Amino acid sequence: MELTQTLKIERDVLFSMVEKIVATCRRRMGASTELPHFFYVRIDGYGDKIKLSASDALRRIEILTEKVSVHKPFCIGVSAGLLHGVLKELPAGVLEVEAVDGFRLSNATSAFRMDVLGPDKFPAIRNEPAHNWRKVDYAELFTALNKVRYCTGSINNNRVFSRGIAVAYGYFMCTDGVRMSLLPNALLEPGGEILIPVESCTALTSVFKDEKVDGFVSFDESSIYLSKGGVYLALRLMAAAPPKFLQVIPNGPCTSCVIPKVAFKDALKRVEILAKDGERLLVVDLLISESGLLASAHRGICSAKEMVPITYTGGSISIRANLNFVLDAVRSLQEDEVVLEIRGEQLPIVLTDKRGEHRNVIMPVAERGGAP
Secondary structure: OOOOOEEEEEHHHHHHHHHHHHHHHOOOEOOEOOOOOOOEEEEEEOOOOEEEEEEOOOEEEEEEEOOEOOOOOEEEEEEHHHHHHHHHHOOOOEEEEEOOOOEEEEOOOOEEEEOEEOHHHOOOOOOOOOOOOEEEOHHHHHHHHHHHHHHOOOOOOOOHHHHEEEEEOOEEEEEOOOEEEEEEOOOOOOOOOEEEEHHHHHHHHHHHOOOOOOEEEEEOOOEEEEEEOOEEEEEEOOOOOOOOHHHHOOOOOOEEEEEEHHHHHHHHHHHHHHHOOOOOOOEEEEEEEOOEEEEEEEEOOEEEEEEEOOEOOOOOEEEEEEHHHHHHHHHHOOOOEEEEEEOOOOOOEEEEOOOOOOEEEEOEOOOOOOOO
């Protein structure tokens, strides 16, 4: 078969590949989330397939597809920002791609030419060890990561570990230092305790969410490698060690009650409306009794109270906590009912599912308006 100067590819196939590249290595300028034009994606043509690849300091992605026509081999770099913007606006259908003296993309009505970089402009890829791949259910992995990641610390949090998800001591765990979410881990076996940057977890779920084939994972001392459906992703691990969180997981006797999730969440959201007061901490008082759970908040002379039905037998007990932390924990739980565990006014509370697997630990607030 004679090789041609151009290849043909479905717009949707190419756009899906570029979207994954962007999700992995998107550069941000200040507070903007726009994709700048100087971020380049490398495109390699192999005759009957193409590979797109890109990298930054923390991540590297390679995507291989065979859904193209036969063409001459080539290797070029194209502005990811321009390519993404053009493909986003083009309709579905067959595109022609010409990689000679530039990069030309066209269909029956539109044509775009872009400047290119040669392969020598891209950094050399270091030799990686032979992978000891292990099959992993990516759907379960994404669920686990998404359940705990809401506890990520803000950019002003000086605790390094707060910007990562720990895979350690048999758990997936995320904490910002005053709250923690943890879930038993039976999926990943890194051979030690590791921290995966939260931004890399975002890239992971964005890249692989639509793939239906088997997924595989491997580790070395500095990175986690993932492969699924023609997509290869390398994520740099954080150099910091996970915190010794097992010692702060509350155990022992507790007072607990079962609360309908939707009713609890809606009550907290209504209390939140009145409790808001600029940037100050939002505090909620939770009183458990056989009559129900009373959630209340105060701001000046204003107050809000919400009664939620619960399953509980015992004496009255109360706790004061950060309202937003409690609301985030309730939202993270997937079942129709949540369990609230209280061990004392000065001890952490736990919000968990009825099986006690997904545990959300929250430090109490000592005084109204004080720091947690």
